[in-house]
Amino acid sequence: MAILGLLNDAPMHGYELRKRVLGLLGGFRPLSYGSLYPALKRMREQGWICVQDPARATEPLPANAPPLTGKRGKVVYALTAEGKERFADLLAESGPQEWEDERFDVRLAFFAQTDADLRLQILEGRRRRVEERRDGLRAALARTRERVDRYTLELQQHGLDSVDREVRWLSELIADETTDRNTTP
Amino acid sequence: MAILGLLNDAPMHGYELRKRVLGLLGGFRPLSYGSLYPALKRMREQGWICVQDPARATEPLPANAPPLTGKRGKVVYALTAEGKERFADLLAESGPQEWEDERFDVRLAFFAQTDADLRLQILEGRRRRVEERRDGLRAALARTRERVDRYTLELQQHGLDSVDREVRWLSELIADETTDRNTTP
DNA sequence: TTCGTCATGTAATGGGTTACATGATTAC
DNA sequence: GTAATCATGTAACCCATTACATGACGAA
Numbered sequence: 001m002a003i004l005g006l007l008n009d010a011p012m013h014g015y016e017l018r019k020r021v022l023g024l025l026g027g028f029r030p031l032s033y034g035s036l037y038p039a040l041k042r043m044r045e046q047g048w049i050c051v052q053d054p055a056r057a058t059e060p061l062p063a064n065a066p067p068l069t070g071k072r073g074k075v076v077y078a079l080t081a082e083g084k085e086r087f088a089d090l091l092a093e094s095g096p097q098e099w100e101d102e103r104f105d106v107r108l109a110f111f112a113q114t115d116a117d118l119r120l121q122i123l124e125g126r127r128r129r130v131e132e133r134r135d136g137l138r139a140a141l142a143r144t145r146e147r148v149d150r151y152t153l154e155l156q157q158h159g160l161d162s163v164d165r166e167v168r169w170l171s172e173l174i175a176d177e178t179t180d181r182n183t184t185p
Numbered sequence: 186m187a188i189l190g191l192l193n194d195a196p197m198h199g200y201e202l203r204k205r206v207l208g209l210l211g212g213f214r215p216l217s218y219g220s221l222y223p224a225l226k227r228m229r230e231q232g233w234i235c236v237q238d239p240a241r242a243t244e245p246l247p248a249n250a251p252p253l254t255g256k257r258g259k260v261v262y263a264l265t266a267e268g269k270e271r272f273a274d275l276l277a278e279s280g281p282q283e284w285e286d287e288r289f290d291v292r293l294a295f296f297a298q299t300d301a302d303l304r305l306q307i308l309e310g311r312r313r314r315v316e317e318r319r320d321g322l323r324a325a326l327a328r329t330r331e332r333v334d335r336y337t338l339e340l341q342q343h344g345l346d347s348v349d350r351e352v353r354w355l356s357e358l359i360a361d362e363t364t365d366r367n368t369t370p
Numbered sequence: 371t372t373c374g375t376c377a378t379g380t381a382a383t384g385g386g387t388t389a390c391a392t393g394a395t396t397a398c
Numbered sequence: 399g400t401a402a403t404c405a406t407g408t409a410a411c412c413c414a415t416t417a418c419a420t421g422a423c424g425a426a
Contacts, residue, residue, distance in 0.1 A: 015405050026344040035386055111336035137211055151296035158354050159211040169343050200377050220414050222379055
C-alpha cells in the first residue's frame with residue numbers, strides 16, 4: 001500500500017521509494033532492498049506498476065536477461081491503470097485487519113485520500129482494538145502487582161501508559177473528525 | 186533469555202511458560218507454540234534444560250519416538266547446571282545489542298538479577314539509542330513539516346512524542362539507579 | 371457425555387533481513 | 399582520482415506464525 005500510494009503521487013525509482021517509505025512511517029518498517037526490489041518485481045508481474053524508461057519498458061519481462069553483468073541505470077516506476085485501481089481498492093478496504101498494528105499506520109498515512117466515513121470507522125475500530133489491549137494490560141498488571149519486582153512493574157507500567165496515550169491520541173483524532181464533519185458539511 | 190530466566194525461578198511446563206512470557210513482557214512477543222516448543226527442543230539438545238519426569242528423562246533424546254501417536258502428559262522442564270551458567274552469561278552480557286528493541290525489554294524484566302553497574306550501563310546505552318532515534322525523527326519532521334498532510338504529520342508527531350516519553354522514562358530509571366547507589370552503598 | 375481448557379508437538383508457509391555483487395554519479 | 403553516496407538487484411538464511419493433529423482432564 002505504501003509503494004502504491006507513493007507512486008500514485010509521482011513516479012519514482014526504488015531508492016527514492018525506500019527513503020519516502022522510511023520518512024512516511026517515521027523510521028518504523030526499515031524496508032530493506034532485499035524486500036523492496038522483489039516486491040517491485042512482483043507488482044510489475046501483477047501489472048500494478050510499470051517501468052517508465054521506454055527502452056526498458058518494451059523488454060520482455062520474464063526473460064532472464066544477462067544475470068548480473070550489464071549496465072544498470074535508474075529504473076523509474078509508475079502506476080498503471082490497474083495499479084491505480086488497486087490502490088483505490090486498498091483505500092476503500094474496511095474491516096478488522098485495518099485496525100491492526102501492521103496496517104493502521106500505513107492507512108493513516110494515506111488518510112487524506114480516504115473517504116471521511118471510512119476514516120471515522122477505522123479510527124474507531126483502531127481505538128477499540130487499542131482499548132482492548134489496554135484493558136488486558138491493566139488486568140494483567142492488577143494481577144501481577146505486588147508479586148513482581150520493581151523493574152518488571154516499571155516495564156509493564158510504561159507499556160500501559162503508552163497504550164493509554166495512544167487511546168487518548170485516537171480520541172482526539174476522532175473528535176477532530178466529527179467536529180470537522182459538523183463544521184464543514 | 187526469557188525462557189531461561191523463568192525456568193531459573195522454578196521448573197515448569199511449556200504451556201505455563203508461554204503464559205508467563207506473555208505476562209512478563211505485557212503482551213508483546215506472543216510466543217506461539219510453533220516457536221516455543223522447537224526452542225525448548227533446541228535448548229534441550231544444547232543441554233541447557235532437561236525434563237524432570239524421571240521416566241521421560243532417561244529416554245534417548247534424538248531417537249525419533251512414535252511420531253505422533255502415544256500418550257502425552259505434562260513435560261516439566263528445569264534448568265541444568267549449564268543452563269544456569271548460560272543464563273548467568275546472558276545476565277552479564279553487555280554491548281550495543283543489549284540496548285536494541287528486541288533485547289532491552291527482556292533484559293529489563295530480569296534487571297533484579299543483573300549487576301547494578303551493568304544495569305546503569307544498559308539503561309544509559311538504551312537511552313542514547315532512543316535519543317538518536319528521537320533526533321532522527323525530529324529532524325525528519327522538521328524537514329517534512331508544511332509539506333505533508335495533517336494525518337501524516339499527526340502520525341509522525343505521535344511517534345516523536347512516544348520516543349520522547351521513552352527517553353524521559355529511561356532518565357527516571359537512571360536517576361533512581363544513581364540515587365539508590367548513593368543511598369545504599 | 372460433551373465442552374472448554376489445558377497441553378504437546380510438527381510441517382508448511384511466508385516474509386523479511388543480511389550479505390553479497392555490481393555499477394553510476396557527484397563532490398572534493 | 400578517489401571516496402561517498404546513489405542505485406539495482408539476488409541468494410542464503412533466519413525465524414516466527416499458521417494450520418494442523420493429537421490427547422488429557424475437569425466441570426456442567
